[in-house]
Structures are given as structure tokens and as C-alpha cells.
Amino acid sequence: MPSISDMIEKFIINIVENSEEGIIHIQRNDLSTRFSCVPSQINYVIKTRFNIERGFLVESKRGEGGFLKIIKIPVIQTKVYLDRISVGINNYIGSEQAKNFLKRLVEENIISEREMNIIWQLLRDESLPCDKEEKGYQRGKMLKNLIGYLAKEGGK
Amino acid sequence: MPSISDMIEKFIINIVENSEEGIIHIQRNDLSTRFSCVPSQINYVIKTRFNIERGFLVESKRGEGGFLKIIKIPVIQTKVYLDRISVGINNYIGSEQAKNFLKRLVEENIISEREMNIIWQLLRDESLPCDKEEKGYQRGKMLKNLIGYLAKEGGK
DNA sequence: GTAGTTATGGTCAAATATAGTCAGAGATGG
DNA sequence: CCATCTCTGACTATATTTGACCATAACTAC
Numbered sequence: 001m002p003s004i005s006d007m008i009e010k011f012i013i014n015i016v017e018n019s020e021e022g023i024i025h026i027q028r029n030d031l032s033t034r035f036s037c038v039p040s041q042i043n044y045v046i047k048t049r050f051n052i053e054r055g056f057l058v059e060s061k062r063g064e065g066g067f068l069k070i071i072k073i074p075v076i077q078t079k080v081y082l083d084r085i086s087v088g089i090n091n092y093i094g095s096e097q098a099k100n101f102l103k104r105l106v107e108e109n110i111i112s113e114r115e116m117n118i119i120w121q122l123l124r125d126e127s128l129p130c131d132k133e134e135k136g137y138q139r140g141k142m143l144k145n146l147i148g149y150l151a152k153e154g155g156k
Numbered sequence: 157m158p159s160i161s162d163m164i165e166k167f168i169i170n171i172v173e174n175s176e177e178g179i180i181h182i183q184r185n186d187l188s189t190r191f192s193c194v195p196s197q198i199n200y201v202i203k204t205r206f207n208i209e210r211g212f213l214v215e216s217k218r219g220e221g222g223f224l225k226i227i228k229i230p231v232i233q234t235k236v237y238l239d240r241i242s243v244g245i246n247n248y249i250g251s252e253q254a255k256n257f258l259k260r261l262v263e264e265n266i267i268s269e270r271e272m273n274i275i276w277q278l279l280r281d282e283s284l285p286c287d288k289e290e291k292g293y294q295r296g297k298m299l300k301n302l303i304g305y306l307a308k309e310g311g312k
Numbered sequence: 313g314t315a316g317t318t319a320t321g322g323t324c325a326a327a328t329a330t331a332g333t334c335a336g337a338g339a340t341g342g
Numbered sequence: 343c344c345a346t347c348t349c350t351g352a353c354t355a356t357a358t359t360t361g362a363c364c365a366t367a368a369c370t371a372c
Contacts (some may be wrong), residue, residue: 065357
């Protein structure tokens, strides 16, 4: 007895699987109408099923012409990265931990030295004007999205 | 399913790209007639898409023989551009504004497309789990640090 | 050359169209 | 019975579209 959320998940996955690039644009209201549920249930499905751990990136736009953009990424590779930085377990990433992670990405030829430097500029302590706990949490989010992109695009 | 504004944007960009000098003259009423929208929607498109972050200047003239003059700012020296946008980065940077800056950096050949995507993953709304005000403030800091680095290192 | 008329473009706030968040209610399985 | 998952709706955030009113330049009649 699959839940509505399960059906919505299957529906979306089916579209993604049949797309050329593994990238699709859908509308939240379309989906909620199709499945006779409230729009926010779509957000629930996105959050629980189409997250980075499961191999998806999601971007969106509001207003007229708005959409949900769902991007499928190779999940195996993503898992490897995620396990390595232990983002999957603990959302807090300290600045040293982040730096070490980036260095390893360089060593493994996944990003260039310059890309490492650029990324570092964006997530070092001085770029995140908030308290320590918050910094760590944000780095977690930032790196998760970065990993998603890298998993999709491959090495440098 | 793109919005009318998106189509108008594409239309204008196409004309600019196909022009000799990157400078075109168009009429607001022509456009609004062509796209069956109110004239002020053209102003909206100009304001949101043909701004300085994306590397455009717009001048206009009213009255008989009036026009919109859209100028694509030519690529200039990296250092000069970085200095210029550094000034433009105030405390609050919205996600669209940030995206515009990044697009321009790519056009200026200061960063690669891939670097733009990497940076985007780090500063888009979904990577900054805090309130709107805070997001904007952080993007400002992040971009300032990024620009500082790029100014030192030079283009890609 | 001044005043009035016409032809442009500009501004701004309200209306409309999407999407996001969050807390609590409801359902389900051990 | 408790934990977890799912569903709902009120409230929020953002992008676009529209229209009423404003500003400026050129032309025309005198």
C-alpha cells in the first residue's frame, strides 16, 4: 500500500529516467493537482526523496513561469564523497575538516588547485559571518551541493 | 513554459549578439506590441536582465523618435572589472544579483563556466540555511573574498 | 519662439502566479 | 504505546504582469 508520497516519487523518477540529460523541469502545482494533494506535500517528497544522499540536486524558481528543476546525479560516486567527509552522518563541518576534504579532492584530481582556492574563499570562517555552530552547518549544506555538482560533472 | 519576460530577454539578447558593436536601438512600444504585453513590462525586463551585473548599460530617449539603447559592455581588463564590481557589492546581495555577477565574470573570462557552477552551488539559497537578510549579507562577504582572491591571481 | 499636441519612455504599487517553511494532526508499523 | 512517516493548511517569499499616472522630446500652429 504505497503512500501518495511514494507514488509521487515514482512518478518523478520515471520522468527523470526517461529524460535525455537526467534533468527535468516540473511544476509544483501540476503535481499537487495530479495527485490531489496540497502543494506542500510536493516539498515533502522533494525533501525526503530527492536529496543529495539519494543522488539528486533540486533547484527552483517562483512566480510566473516557476518550476522545480530536478537533476539526477550518479549516486555511487556521490555516496563515496559524502561518506568521506561524513556529511551523511554529521551535518557539522569545521573549517579544517573542509580544507582537508578539498585538499583530497585536489590530490584525486577531482578539482583543480585554483578551484580549491575559490571554494575555500567561499566557506572559510571569514566568509560566514555567523556563530561557529551555524558556520559548520552551512558548510555542510554548501559542500553537499558542491558534491552533487561534482558527482554530476566529474573531475576537472 | 518560460515567462514572457524570459522570451523578451532572449529576443533582445539575440539582437545584441548579432549586432556589430554590441549596441542596439529598439523601441519600447514595438517590443510590447510584438509580445502583446504592457509597455512597462519592457522596463521590468530591462531592469531585471539588462543591468550592470550582467554587463549591460541601457540609455533611452523619450518623445518622438524615442528609443532604448542597449549596450553590451565590452570586456575590459580583469583588474579594472574586479575593482568596479567590488564597489558594487554592498552588504546585501540577492541570489539573482550574485548569479548575474558570476555570469559576467565568465563573460569577462575571469572564471570558467565550471568555476561559475561550483561557486553557484556554494552561494545559492539552498546552501545558506538562514533567513533572507543573513543570506544576502553572507553572499556579500563571500563574493568580496572571492574577488580579492581573483584580483590577486588574475583570470583563469 | 511659445503653447499646445502628440509620441515616446519611466515609475510604482497592486494583482497574480508560483514555490517554501513549519508546526501540528493523522496514520502506520513494531 | 511509541516512534516515525505522512499529510495538511496557514503563513511566508519571490517573480511576473498590469495599469494608472508621470516625464520628456519633437512637431505644429500661431
